[in-house]
Every structure is written in structure tokens, then in C-alpha cells.
Amino acid sequence: MSVQALKKIKITEALNTNIWDVDSRPHITVDYEKCRKLCDKKICTLLCPAGCYTLSDDGILFSYEGCLECGTCRIVCPHEAVKWDYPLSGRGVQYRFG
Ligand code: SF4
Ligand code: SF4
Structure with missing residues (x-):
């Protein structure tokens, strides 16, 4: 297939075509104690491409359901x-x- 034949789509459109079969067992667990006591930058809230980490009053909130399994947060x-x-x-x- 030539490059010209490929249809260009936005990243948000591509992500919207994904489907999830959510595991009832969270595949990621977060030690909230460390987040609250040790972490000032909370970089996971900026780098997770799926927005699974959000800031809360005293730390972070995490939701695994929309995870893209990229592994960024662990790294x-x-x-x-x-x-x-x-x-x-x-x-x-x-x-x-892909
Ligand atoms: S980077 Fe995120 S998960 Fe890691 S300690 Fe900081 S707030 Fe918690
Ligand atoms: S593995 Fe990737 S998508 Fe999933 S929570 Fe971590 S950073 Fe977000």
C-alpha cells in the first residue's frame, strides 16, 4: 500500500477505535502513602496518556479502566x-x- 493511500487520522480518533475488556482485578496498584508523603511533582498525572492519574486534595486518584498498558507510569x-x-x-x- 502506498503512503498516499493511507488515510490520515488524528491520534484521538485512533484512540477512540480501541476497545477494552476490563479485568475485574486491577492490573495496577498504587501505594498512595508514598504518593502523599514522598512525591512533590506527581509526574504520573502529567505523563499518563490515558489520564488515569489525577490530582486530589491530598495526593492522587487512580483509575485503571482506561489504561493503555504503555507502562509509562511504572517507569x-x-x-x-x-x-x-x-x-x-x-x-x-x-x-x-496497531
Ligand atoms: S509519580 Fe505518581 S505514582 Fe509515583 S509516587 Fe508520585 S504521585 Fe505516586
Ligand atoms: S500503563 Fe500507561 S496508560 Fe496505563 S496507567 Fe500507566 S501511564 Fe497510564
Whole structure:
């Protein structure tokens, strides 16, 4: 297929084509105690592409359901507060465009 034949789409459109079979068991757990006591920058809230981490009054809130399984949060967390694994038995995100 030539490059000209490929249809250009925005990243948000591509992400909207993904589907999730959400695992009932969270595949990521966060040590909120470390977040609250040790972490001043809370970089996960800036770098998670799915917006799973949000700031709260005394720390962060985390929601695993829309996770894209990129592993960024585990790598960037300076306090090893993120325990990250794959969802069980093929659950989680399914990409439609690679
Ligand atoms: S970067 Fe790590 S320690 Fe800091 S708020 Fe995020 S998960 Fe918690
Ligand atoms: S693995 Fe990626 S998408 Fe999932 S919570 Fe971490 S940074 Fe966000």
C-alpha cells in the first residue's frame, strides 16, 4: 500500500477505535502513602496518556479502566509506588490501529 493511500487520522480518533475488556482485578496498584508523603511533582498525572492519574486534595486518584498498558507510569515514578502487571487472560485494551 502506498503512503498516499493511507488515510490520515488524528491520534484521538485512533484512540477512540480501541476497545477494552476490563479485568475485574486491577492490573495496577498504587501505594498512595508514598504518593502523599514522598512525591512533590506527581509526574504520573502529567505523563499518563490515558489520564488515569489525577490530582486530589491530598495526593492522587487512580483509575485503571482506561489504561493503555504503555507502562509509562511504572517507569517514571521516582518512588516505585506503582505495581504494574498485564491484565489477566488477554483482557484490557485491544488496539485497532496497531
Ligand atoms: S509519580 Fe509515583 S509516587 Fe508520585 S504521585 Fe505518581 S505514582 Fe505516586
Ligand atoms: S500503563 Fe500507561 S496508560 Fe496505563 S496507567 Fe500507566 S501511564 Fe497510564
